[in-house]
Amino acid sequence: MTTPRRAVSLISGGLDSLLATKIILDQGIHVEGINFYTGFCVEGHTHAIRKKDKQKEKRNNALWVAEQLGIKLHIIDVIDEYKDVLLNPKHGYGQNLNPCLDCKIFMVNKAQAWAWMEENQFDFIITGEVIGQRPKSQRKETMPIIARESGADDRLLRPLCAKNLPPTKPEVEGWVDREKLYGFHGRNRKPQMALAAEFGFTDYAQPAGGCCFLTDKPYSDKLADLWQSRGSREYELDDIMLLKVGRHIRPKSNFKLIISREEGETHYLKGYKNEYLTLQTISHNGPIAMIDGDPSEDDLLLAARIVARYGQGRDATQVEVEFRSPTGERTQHKVMPLAAADLNPEWHV
């Protein structure tokens, strides 16, 4: 008996990678999944942070897909390496700060570097890409660019649209039967949904915009604001996580407030109390807020007035706010909550 050929499948957690993998598994290929964590992935975080989502089952879709398929999944942390993709995308950005084409090239490149390693010994790579599915990154012209620039070349197979592309090595060598691959194209999701039904998959994830926060306009705006205010585009994981939490208000260029919107976020922000200056109303119930930047004494009073505006004392004449420094010193200030009319809408990041 010959040992089966081995493929690595890029698993995003969405329907397309689920189907692409299933098609290849059904051809008797040994498939293992790989998933890259950039720090911007939609998975998990918001569920963990926001209490209102707590009722929803907190599942990681990539893991769920792997379990449905009965394959191993390797999750790889690429947070640091991804910075260069995001900061210097050769092919530019999509509608927001999403460098989709460079991102795809990067991920296929990482997957192939991992796959051809001596201890892994895979024969080819599969993705769930479909021609025409995404206006910028998944077009007929971008498919060969991804294959070429990633270094995977003809060992990159897209089972969902293979019939619209030249045959790849796995097809030419007869490792997979091209006839049993598909020719999907365009934005219409019906063929994928029909195939999912045929395979008996229900309850799969259907991300609307894309697989990460960078496709989200409010998120991209916050990231752009962070870069601009710091005068540098460097970022750490905590920076990009905090952009997913709370209301972000920048009254002046030198500082920003992050104000929790509910209990889950309060809990999450408290985890940062030894790194940031935090403030909270103590005479009335109210949210916790964190200050990022370098505020003056006057700025701190303005910050306290803004925070008071988001608590139950918003209509009181005076509210007591407590500041806590990262080293634990506490000071109290009595302030008048900022009037709604004085909260400049442009401060909202």
Place this chain on the structure above:
Amino acid sequence: MSEHLELNARRLLCPMPVIRTQDKIKQMTHGDTLTVICTDPGALNDIPTWCRINQHRVIRQETINDEYLITLEVGPSAPN
């Protein structure tokens, strides 16, 4: 002799606790046990799922003061 290790995954949000678990297990052998301490409740779902698909066994799950402790036994399959 099998070994017991602990992994601090506090404050990490999913999937980081899973990634750290996976990387730690690569240095361990069949029969060793590992307790992962997390604060993200998502880990209660993700780590057991990851264990199931990679043939490791969760032997205990506890919640102590808002922290989640998941103890698992490394399975027989090759670590990667």
